Amino acid sequence: MARVKEENAQLRYQKEVSVRDYQSVMAENNSLNFKLENLESIFVGASIKKDGGKAELKEYAAAKVDFIHNCVSWRLKILI
Secondary structure, eight states: OHHHHHHHHHHHHHHHHHHHHHHHHHHHHHHHHHHHHHHIIIIIHHHHHHHOOHHHHHHHHHHHHHHHHHHHHHHHHHHO
């Protein structure tokens, strides 16, 4: 019985660590997203505003989503 309690305590601890790591990854993701949006407005915003650039905007948005997905996937692989 003591072994089961100890194993349960270890699992709870691992869960707490995983939750903290997840929260840390999400905070880092938000920070990176904010930085990326700032870079967007500096480097891409001017060219999009010039010609309307709806096709470029869609292409850029798709690339941004892929980038964020890859970052989050990479960080989650580290946690698992």
